[in-house]
Amino acid sequence: xxxxxxxxxLINCRHxxxxxxRLVVTSCVLKVIRHKIKKGSHLFLExxxxxxxxxxxYYLTISGKRxxxxxxxxxxxxxxxxxxxxYADVAFLFRVIARYYIRDLEEHTEKTLLRPSSKVSPxxxxxxxxxxxxxxxxxxxxxxxxxxSIRKELQQNNIEIAxxxxxxxxxxxxxxxxxEDRYQLLCIEKYMRNNGIPEARLLTTDHGxxxxxxxxxxxxxEVVDCQA
Amino acid sequence: xxxxKLMKLLFLIDxxxxxxxxxxxxxxxxxxxxxxxxxxLDVLDDMEVDGFVVAKVTDDAIIYELxxxxxxxxxxxxxxxxxxxxxxxxxxxxxxxxxxVYNLEEVKEAWLGKPLLGMVxxxxxxxxxxxxxxxxxxxxxxxxxxQPYRRLQELRRRILQVVExxxxxxxxxxxxxxxxxxxxxxxxxxxxLAELKxxxxxxxxxxxxxxxxxxxxxLRLDIPVGGGKTLxxxxxxxxxxxxxxxxxxxxxxxxxxxxxxxxxxxxxPPEAAQRLEKLATLELTTYTIYKLFQKQKIDKKTAxxxxxxIVDKILSG
Numbered sequence: 001x002x003x004x005x006x007x008x009x010l011i012n013c014r015h016x017x018x019x020x021x022r023l024v025v026t027s028c029v030l031k032v033i034r035h036k037i038k039k040g041s042h043l044f045l046e047x048x049x050x051x052x053x054x055x056x057x058y059y060l061t062i063s064g065k066r067x068x069x070x071x072x073x074x075x076x077x078x079x080x081x082x083x084x085x086x087y088a089d090v091a092f093l094f095r096v097i098a099r100y101y102i103r104d105l106e107e108h109t110e111k112t113l114l115r116p117s118s119k120v121s122p123x124x125x126x127x128x129x130x131x132x133x134x135x136x137x138x139x140x141x142x143x144x145x146x147x148x149s150i151r152k153e154l155q156q157n158n159i160e161i162a163x164x165x166x167x168x169x170x171x172x173x174x175x176x177x178x179x180e181d182r183y184q185l186l187c188i189e190k191y192m193r194n195n196g197i198p199e200a201r202l203l204t205t206d207h208g209x210x211x212x213x214x215x216x217x218x219x220x221x222e223v224v225d226c227q228a
Numbered sequence: 229x230x231x232x233k234l235m236k237l238l239f240l241i242d243x244x245x246x247x248x249x250x251x252x253x254x255x256x257x258x259x260x261x262x263x264x265x266x267x268x269l270d271v272l273d274d275m276e277v278d279g280f281v282v283a284k285v286t287d288d289a290i291i292y293e294l295x296x297x298x299x300x301x302x303x304x305x306x307x308x309x310x311x312x313x314x315x316x317x318x319x320x321x322x323x324x325x326x327x328x329v330y331n332l333e334e335v336k337e338a339w340l341g342k343p344l345l346g347m348v349x350x351x352x353x354x355x356x357x358x359x360x361x362x363x364x365x366x367x368x369x370x371x372x373x374x375q376p377y378r379r380l381q382e383l384r385r386r387i388l389q390v391v392e393x394x395x396x397x398x399x400x401x402x403x404x405x406x407x408x409x410x411x412x413x414x415x416x417x418x419x420x421l422a423e424l425k426x427x428x429x430x431x432x433x434x435x436x437x438x439x440x441x442x443x444x445x446x447l448r449l450d451i452p453v454g455g456g457k458t459l460x461x462x463x464x465x466x467x468x469x470x471x472x473x474x475x476x477x478x479x480x481x482x483x484x485x486x487x488x489x490x491x492x493x494x495x496x497p498p499e500a501a502q503r504l505e506k507l508a509t510l511e512l513t514t515y516t517i518y519k520l521f522q523k524q525k526i527d528k529k530t531a532x533x534x535x536x537x538i539v540d541k542i543l544s545g
Binding site for chain 1: 444447448449458460461463464465472475476479480481482485487490539540543544545
């Protein structure tokens with residue numbers, strides 16, 4: 001059976017994605033990721049002083065060189081830290097950075113921050129990342145760079161990207177906390193209708209999604225818990 | 229507008245940009261008829277080919293007319309300076325303009341072929357690059373055993389002293405003061421640079437290589453800062469905004485220097501040198517602000533705002 005992946009599954013369960021079934025990611029999912037990254041990077045810049053203080057406090061008790069980690073490890077720790085403090089949007093940004101290879105960022109980090117050593121002090125990493133976003137207004141193009149990198153990885157893993165004409169779907173959604181979930185479901189429904197697919201599964205990490213998906217009878221939601 | 233008038237107006241615009249921001253749009257040399265830039269003519273040729281300007285040859289001049297489709301995208305700072313210069317000079321005669329330009333100190337004293345404005349570029353790079361790391365965290369230049377480098381360090385300290393003494397509460401005046409102070413010490417800096425060249429070094433490239441190493445060293449954060457602590461300990465423990473801003477500036481500078489060094493494999497191209505000059509000026513400015521804050525000549529808020537602006541300037545490309 002055809003299985004669709006939602007944003008949460010795509011980001012959180014990257015390590016679990018296996019090519020057993022026909023796996024499909026709609027362009028709407030990528031659009032939601034782009035939207036969330038844009039929001040996350042803006043908030044990161046806006047709340048930078050708070051984020052920096054979180055980093056300072058968290059690593060203060062660890063002494064000297066024991067603080068040093070790879071950027072991916074720091075990003076992963078930042079996710080936990082930011083979620084705990086209620087900064088979910090910024091945490092999403094760090095989760096994507098931790099789990100995906102965003103080509104431009106990785107290459108830039110490699111030749112600058114990681115030039116002297118593969119492990120860095122978290123305070124250096126967080127300031128570096130802020131400067132990277134600010135550099136020539138990089139934050140404006142970063143969301144597109146993220147989506148390009150994820151698209152590339154999906155293609156390499158033979159995961160189908162279904163391009164959906166979503167013009168009326170996004171605009172027709174009224175606001176609400178499940179807005180993005182309903183948008184993704186509407187995109188899947190449209191794709192199924194256009195391609196004569198009677199039934200499909202949607203893999204998600206969101207325990208609330210089955211409720212949101214109730215009106216979509218031909219989409220069976222499968223909640224998977226796969227936090228790394 | 230006649231080509232001669234256009235050339236001199238662009239020189240005045242660049243002179244003001246150089247005074248305010250330590251950077252120019254074009255490279256200038258002293259020619260028989262005053263300040264001249266080959267690049268201005270190249271740009272005009274390109275604009276003519278692309279249909280943005282129309283060149284008309286009269287009996288005694290080449291006149292450029294702007295086509296209606298001409299692009300007009302200028303940085304706000306450049307536009308402000310350009311507008312001011314044009315307001316002052318457009319309606320005045322060419323003779324007035326030439327008299328003014330020929331009587332400028334740096335034009336009067338220049339010999340044929342002498343680079344103008346840009347002469348300060350190499351000097352600024354030589355004294356400015358690494359100023360923050362060396363003066364605040366006492367890192368050492370890779371080449372510091374070579375006498376001309378030591379001489380450049382001495383000159384830098386004198387320049388910084390002059391700038392610091394001149395500085396009032398208005399931090400916006402620091403950059404113009406640095407440009408003036410470098411100009412003042414230009415002959416001595418040039419002497420040290422000439423000595424370096426005699427030793428076979430490319431001063432700009434050597435300064436860049438050295439500064440990348442210096443910031444690599446500082447950003448390891450294991451420099452002792454007293455009390456048995458390292459810079460890293462201090463950054464985590466302290467809530468000192470000025471210290472944090474210096475750290476942000478150093479990372480921003482490091483990012484830029486590494487990027488520029490990739491373009492300077494076989495000597496730095498003019499746009500890379502221009503960028504380095506701007507960064508060198510910003511390093512000297514940062515140090516001056518830091519010193520003024522330490523000596524309580526400016527308050528913490530003023531220092532933090534000014535240092536924040538410097539981060540933005542460094543990263544604006």
